[in-house]
Amino acid sequence: MRVVRTVLPQPARARLRRLMRLRRLVLRPRWGNLRRRRPFSEHFGNDRGTPVDRVYIERFLAAHAADVRGRALEVGDAGYTRRFGASAVTDSDIVDIDPGNEAATIVADLAQPGSLPVDRFDCFLLIQTLQYVADVPAALRNAWRSLRPGGVLLVCVPGISRLDPDPGPDHDLHRFTPAGLAATLRATLPGAGQRIVGYGNLLAAVAFLYGIAAEELRAQELAAYDPHYPVLAAARVVKPTGTEGRAPA
Numbered sequence: 001m002r003v004v005r006t007v008l009p010q011p012a013r014a015r016l017r018r019l020m021r022l023r024r025l026v027l028r029p030r031w032g033n034l035r036r037r038r039p040f041s042e043h044f045g046n047d048r049g050t051p052v053d054r055v056y057i058e059r060f061l062a063a064h065a066a067d068v069r070g071r072a073l074e075v076g077d078a079g080y081t082r083r084f085g086a087s088a089v090t091d092s093d094i095v096d097i098d099p100g101n102e103a104a105t106i107v108a109d110l111a112q113p114g115s116l117p118v119d120r121f122d123c124f125l126l127i128q129t130l131q132y133v134a135d136v137p138a139a140l141r142n143a144w145r146s147l148r149p150g151g152v153l154l155v156c157v158p159g160i161s162r163l164d165p166d167p168g169p170d171h172d173l174h175r176f177t178p179a180g181l182a183a184t185l186r187a188t189l190p191g192a193g194q195r196i197v198g199y200g201n202l203l204a205a206v207a208f209l210y211g212i213a214a215e216e217l218r219a220q221e222l223a224a225y226d227p228h229y230p231v232l233a234a235a236r237v238v239k240p241t242g243t244e245g246r247a248p249a
């Protein structure tokens with residue numbers, strides 16, 4: 001606007017101001033019941049239906065279901081291991097930092113080097129966890145070392161998302177973009193083959209922030225991807241063969 005003030009003569013400035021006022025009137029947002037400071041759900045829409053990010057996580061895992069096989073590791077619970085691996089999974093482990101998680105077969109801090117068995121897993125489902133880990137590269141290196149050569153790490157991380165009310169905003173440390181996740185993976189695991197994808201768009205992101213469930217959007221509204229508004233970033237990382245027992249290059 002400073003350029004407009006210094007370059008344009010006064011009558012042109014007045015015309016421009018009128019045009020902008022008209023544009024605001026014609027294109028004014030109709031807030032309806034969105035003019036609010038609290039979301040419709042405090043739990044990502046879980047109490048209204050399926051949270052928007054879960055639809056994207058499930059799309060990503062469905063696209064890579066063939067990777068969920070053999071010895072599988074998942075954080076927190078084995079829900080996706082069972083659903084997407086089914087009978088292709090021969091051994092299922094669950095890792096959690098929380099010793100109170102009775103389902104956990106490995107209680108470990110992912111960011112603690114060597115806290116996972118080395119060269120063990122064919123697949124590691126690292127879903128919606130890295131945002132709680134202060135040292136993300138350390139967790140990725142540890143996850144990578146836990147894979148057998150040829151094993152696959154499936155990572156999902158939040159993009160545009162509210163902070164987690166449980167365990168609380170002080171424990172929810174990071175948000176990611178697909179490009180940021182790619183850069184972190186490249187820097188941390190330079191020898192690994194990786195494929196990065198993003199999911200979401202403006203409407204899906206706004207719905208997710210408000211706690212509106214996926215069922216309240218149309219299928220096309222959910223499916224469209226706009227790289228400027230990623231709700232979820234996901235990566236498939238393959239540990240090359242011939243890297244037994246080795247740390248990332």
Ligand SMILES: C[S@@+](CC[C@H](N)C(=O)[O-])C[C@H]1O[C@@H](n2cnc3c(N)ncnc32)[C@H](O)[C@@H]1O
Nearest residue numbers: 075076077096097098108109110127128129132
């Ligand atoms: C939101 S849950 C995600 C896992 C779940 N399978 C899913 O589908 O989203 C996050 C889990 O990560 C665990 N967690 C957080 N920080 C961790 C860390 N540094 N090491 C291991 N687990 C951690 C939490 O205790 C919790 O069980």
